[in-house]
Amino acid sequence: MRNFFYRITSAMARFMYGRNGTDQLNLALLVVYLIICVLQMVLARIKAAMVILNLLAIALAALVLFRVFSRNLARRRAENARFLSWWTPLKNRAAGARQRRQDKEHKYFTCDGCKTICRVPAGKGKIEITCPKCGRKIIGKS
Numbered sequence: 001m002r003n004f005f006y007r008i009t010s011a012m013a014r015f016m017y018g019r020n021g022t023d024q025l026n027l028a029l030l031v032v033y034l035i036i037c038v039l040q041m042v043l044a045r046i047k048a049a050m051v052i053l054n055l056l057a058i059a060l061a062a063l064v065l066f067r068v069f070s071r072n073l074a075r076r077r078a079e080n081a082r083f084l085s086w087w088t089p090l091k092n093r094a095a096g097a098r099q100r101r102q103d104k105e106h107k108y109f110t111c112d113g114c115k116t117i118c119r120v121p122a123g124k125g126k127i128e129i130t131c132p133k134c135g136r137k138i139i140g141k142s
């Protein structure tokens with residue numbers, strides 16, 4: 001039995017050799033695919049929506065399979081890099097916002113001039129802050 005599984009996994013490994021496999025873009029496409037599946041359950045009564053969602057789901061599944069088994073690694077890696085250059089800053093910004101919400105000791109102000117985020121201690125009342133980057137004044141309640 002172990003031999004059987006070993007043969008299957010090594011056959012899979014041989015088959016996948018030189019192919020793209022899973023990358024972050026494929027995972028993201030799979031998440032979109034799952035969202036479409038949920039929408040299909042929610043909108044099951046609306047016929048026009050179902051037609052569009054079915055087409056989208058098929059196209060996405062085909063795209064994911066194509067990218068997983070693709071041998072054009074250069075192209076697929078370039079696509080993934082382009083996706084990450086868009087996605088990573090979004091993810092970091094969301095993580096930063098979450099961290100700032102959890103921080104009760106400080107208040108955060110965004111400079112109107114250069115968008116720098118300035119951190120000041122919380123609970124000091126009305127204060128005037130000078131942006132360390134561009135020198136613009138910010139008045140706020142901390």
Ligand SMILES: [Zn+2]
Pocket residue numbers: 111112113114115116131132133134135136
């Ligand atoms: Zn500034």
